[in-house]
Amino acid sequence: MEYHELTIGSAIERLTRREISAFELTSALLTRIEKYEDRIGAFITVDKAGALEQAKKADQDIAAGRISSLTGIPLALKDILCTKGIKTTCGSQILENFVPQYDGTVVSKLKNEGAVILGKTNLDEFAMGSSTENSSYKVTKNPWNPEYVPGGSSGGSAAAVAARFCCAALGTDTGGSIRQPASHCGIVGIKPTYGRVSRFGLVSYASSLDQIGPITRDVRDAAILLNVISGHDKLDSTSARVDVPDFTKALDFFEKGSLKGMKAGIPKEYLSTEGIDPEVEKVFNHAKQLLTDLGVEMREISLPHTEYVVAAYYIIAPCEASSNLARYDGVKYGFRDRSSEDLIEMYKKTKSKGFGLEVQRRIIIGTYALSAGYYDAYYGRATKVRTLITEDFSKAFETCDFILSPVAPAPAFKIGEKTDDPLTMYLTDIFTLSANMAGIPGISVPAGYSSKGLPIGLQMMARKFDEMSLLKAGYGFEQNVGLSRKFPDL
Numbered sequence: 001m002e003y004h005e006l007t008i009g010s011a012i013e014r015l016t017r018r019e020i021s022a023f024e025l026t027s028a029l030l031t032r033i034e035k036y037e038d039r040i041g042a043f044i045t046v047d048k049a050g051a052l053e054q055a056k057k058a059d060q061d062i063a064a065g066r067i068s069s070l071t072g073i074p075l076a077l078k079d080i081l082c083t084k085g086i087k088t089t090c091g092s093q094i095l096e097n098f099v100p101q102y103d104g105t106v107v108s109k110l111k112n113e114g115a116v117i118l119g120k121t122n123l124d125e126f127a128m129g130s131s132t133e134n135s136s137y138k139v140t141k142n143p144w145n146p147e148y149v150p151g152g153s154s155g156g157s158a159a160a161v162a163a164r165f166c167c168a169a170l171g172t173d174t175g176g177s178i179r180q181p182a183s184h185c186g187i188v189g190i191k192p193t194y195g196r197v198s199r200f201g202l203v204s205y206a207s208s209l210d211q212i213g214p215i216t217r218d219v220r221d222a223a224i225l226l227n228v229i230s231g232h233d234k235l236d237s238t239s240a241r242v243d244v245p246d247f248t249k250a251l252d253f254f255e256k257g258s259l260k261g262m263k264a265g266i267p268k269e270y271l272s273t274e275g276i277d278p279e280v281e282k283v284f285n286h287a288k289q290l291l292t293d294l295g296v297e298m299r300e301i302s303l304p305h306t307e308y309v310v311a312a313y314y315i316i317a318p319c320e321a322s323s324n325l326a327r328y329d330g331v332k333y334g335f336r337d338r339s340s341e342d343l344i345e346m347y348k349k350t351k352s353k354g355f356g357l358e359v360q361r362r363i364i365i366g367t368y369a370l371s372a373g374y375y376d377a378y379y380g381r382a383t384k385v386r387t388l389i390t391e392d393f394s395k396a397f398e399t400c401d402f403i404l405s406p407v408a409p410a411p412a413f414k415i416g417e418k419t420d421d422p423l424t425m426y427l428t429d430i431f432t433l434s435a436n437m438a439g440i441p442g443i444s445v446p447a448g449y450s451s452k453g454l455p456i457g458l459q460m461m462a463r464k465f466d467e468m469s470l471l472k473a474g475y476g477f478e479q480n481v482g483l484s485r486k487f488p489d490l
């Protein structure tokens with residue numbers, strides 16, 4: 001088998017048996033990146049020297065019998081996670097030269113387990129977007145077909161995993177940015193429960209919605225990474241004090257060959273959504289049948305506030321963003337425009353030049369919606385809608401263990417197709433936003449292909465802190481879905 005075909009799970013086995021070395025594996029992936037990166041544009045920074053050094057260290061550890069859960073495993077990180085000594089740009093000009101003094105908690109955890117960090121992946125600026133076209137550095141292409149977007153905002157991570165530039169990657173999900181690119185790139189993505197994974201060292205977009213999570217080639221790898229990154233962190237006051245189970249145990253559940261005993265809810269509002277692509281519907285119905293055959297009991301459920309989800313999210317997220325992004329004023333961080341002597345002028349020019357158009361649009365919307373005269377009408381109201389959405393889910397989970405839905409209303413769209421029309425772009429988030437609004441976990445697993453050969457994923461959402469059910473059902477589904485073309489040829 002070629003090095004780049006190795007998942008985390010299979011690479012660990014070979015490294016432990018000393019059939020391959022971490023240095024060989026890392027070198028092979030770096031060579032692959034050099035060869036194909038121009039075609040895909042997955043990375044903002046590749047840390048070749050650092051990765052090779054970490055790989056050598058991993059080989060020494062393996063030789064000495066010090067084997068942790070990710071020793072020698074090459075990974076990529078979305079460039080919004082702070083990495084000590086490595087540039088962290090958030091896809092923005094304003095942080096073009098920002099080099100953090102510290103590692104985010106998830107990064108320290110990966111390093112403590114022996115992972116090799118290959119580099120930092122491209123994203124929509126400050127994770128605002130659904131296509132990775134809003135990066136100020138480059139447009140990432142979908143490895144299945146470079147004319148199409150990989151999805152976003154973690155499109156660089158998703159493309160890097162699908163192109164097999166790394167064993168797996170981390171992304172972040174504020175309204176779907178792990179699940180949607182995973183779906184468009186034919187891989188697995190899981191957004192953990194809000195509070196499951198520390199956000200310390202994740203540059204904030206919308207703090208009450210952001211979560212970090214795994215983007216992987218299979219469900220086993222998602223469980224392995226989730227084991228490493230989960231857990232309470234005193235450096236993040238919103239991280240939860242709840243036990244972390246061994247997520248890989250979810251896979252044993254299915255070893256018995258069935259998912260009997262699990263109940264899935266089908267939200268009746270989702271499939272009557274206007275604009276849902278018939279190919280997505282077909283894949284969804286097929287998936288539903290497959291899960292039924294595996295013993296899952298299907299129930300119709302109702303999420304009555306679905307029609308307000310997009311509107312409420314696109315008030316709340318920009319409000320939080322406008323507050324979070326106020327810190328980039330040309331004084332404390334990153335870029336400063338030096339063309340004027342006047343302080344206010346300096347602020348204005350720094351922000352106008354440093355932020356891209358989508359980020360500016362969101363700051364303006366958020367500032368407006370939070371302003372004294374409009375606060376109650378917009379932000380206040382949106383938070384009430386958020387409570388109703390959360391209650392819809394609590395009610396639905398009285399009758400089912402997980403909720404089944406498409407990830408996005410259509411497969412990946414063409415690069416440039418929606419860039420002039422932000423509203424249409426926002427509407428593509430309809431099925432993923434609710435999990436963030438309600439703080440519940442969601443997974444995307446590959447479920448089929450469109451007639452153009454682009455991947456289509458299946459989403460499952462569960463109760464807070466019940467990632468286990470998602471991994472159980474996700475693994476059972478993955479083992480049986482029998483997809484014809486597993487990964488794209490580059």
Ligand code: GLN
Pocket residue numbers: 127128129130152153172173174175176177178205317429
């Ligand atoms: N597309 C959504 C947005 O632009 C979600 C992005 C994300 O999850 N980071 O806000």
